[in-house]
Amino acid sequence: MIDLKAARQDPETFRAALARRGAAADFDALLAVDARWRSLTARAEALRAAQKSASKGKPTPDEIEQLRGLRVELDEAQAALDESTQERDGLLARIPNLPDRTAADGMDEEDAQLIRTWGEKPKFGFELRDTTEIVSARGWIDMARGARLSGSRFAYRIGDVAMSEMALYRYVIDKLTSRGFLLVLPPILVNERAMYGTGFLPTEASNLYHLEHDDLYLTGTSEVALAGIHADERFEEADLPAKYTAFTTNFRREAGAAGKDTRGMFRVHQFDKVEMFVYTTPELSRETHDLLLSYEEEIAQELGLPYRVMNIAVGDLGAPAAKKYDIEAWFPVQQRYREITSCSNTTDYQARRLNIRFRRDGELETVHTLNGTGATARALLSIMENFQDERGAVAIPEVLQRFGAPSTIGTPPAS
RNA sequence: GGUGGAGUCGCCUAGUGGCCGAGGGCGCACGCCUCGAAAGCGUGUGAUGGGGCAACUCAUCCGUGGGUUCAAAUCCCACCUCCACCGCCA
Secondary structure, three states, X not given: OOOHHHHHHOHHHHHHHHHOOOOXXXXXHXXXXXXHHHHHHHHHHHHHHHHHHHOOOOOOXXXXXXXXXXXXXXXXXXXXXXXXHHHHHHHHXXXXXXXXXXXXXXXXXXXXXXXXXXXXXXXXXXXXXXXXXXXXOOEEEEHHHHHHHHOOOOOXXXXXXXXXXXXXXXXXHXXXXXXXXXXXXXXXXXXXXXXXXXXXXXXXXXXXXXXXXOOEEEOOOOHHHHHHOOOOOXXXXXXXXXXXXXEEXXXXXXXXXXXXXOOOOOOOOXXXXXXXXXXXXXXXXXXXXXXXXXXXHHHHHHHOOOEEEEEOEHHHOOOOOOEEEEEEEEEOOOOEEEEEEEEEEOOOHXXXXXXXXXXXXXXXXXXXXXXXXXXXHHHHHHHHHHOEOOXXXXXXXXXXXXXXXXXXXXXXXXX
């Protein structure tokens, strides 16, 4: 959530920043509700102070009668305050993070700003195969069986494909742990507070799988668990930055994506991911964001994938993000760049909600948190599209072979 | 799934309805003492929110959420976590 105290002191700055992402009206409503909340707070606290001083020691029966009257008044004031608090917190939960001044202007995907491109798009003298058509006895992607088992948007990855995917994850985990990231295998079922704390609730509720029976949510990213791992905790300044990487299976309902990316496993309800997550001081969060981006680029480069880096428009950001970079790899079958990784600076938005702070010179300050994709199967999909030959075989990058991937996926169809 | 016990200010602990507006010890900080230190002695010691330029001040916080009462760490209910035992499963 935003820093309400700071927002009261400098409402113009906050309003202008939030207006960039279309949240000015909610912000105005928040300020109005907050003013009312403060006056109700003053009233309730004054009554409580009166009651407290009057009920010191053992009161006489007469005094008890008076105290009963005071109690009624206090209950009324408290009820009004509670209602106002709920209204304020509801608004506060909906208001997104202040965008970074360098985040791109605009309201949607098309407004993303191109930062740079890397690599050459390959040229082919034959008809390209879709990733689901790259098949051999030793491995393939199977959407039809996935649908029979679980419905649409569920994939089986089999044999060489599965092995290559695991190699990708292991390769990225190795790289990150050698750069000081601590590997975590976290829970993927979490409570409501963890979802609110990371900003997926209330705004992303329709994209979450919710187990009503147990009131738990399936996480769509291990960002939730890696942010929650330090909820209500205090870092010492010397402990920062604290860098984590996690590997989990992730679940997304993809509500609102009907008809989008229906072919293959580009957009599925269940997918695996290596995640990066960093806790840092406010001064270091911008450069840490660039650092996460550099790791993502390094991975794309070592895989040999042509890509471009996009600065996502403020209106297209998730609520907690102040700024986000996407790396989009070239997908020659689709003839376009598609997101394979993404990293966000959520500044103090999640840390404020999750109450994660650090001690510096005896004072407590809110930490900044950042997250980024290490790798998902989307990188493998780009590999399968870019590195196929006319026989339908895919050359797997050498770097993945070092982690157990075969040298090729797919074999020429028996002719 | 069942039964019993526990959860208090960084740590340990006192606390059975108003003197708890939470006591003591340890730790920590500062001071005294000392050539210096230890010991000893003294003072202080959290978080959140409201008000105030500020010194400061008011409110809240005894696992969490409700309830009873003029008044709750204390009584009642539910839940969470930990420990022990029983059952079931692996």
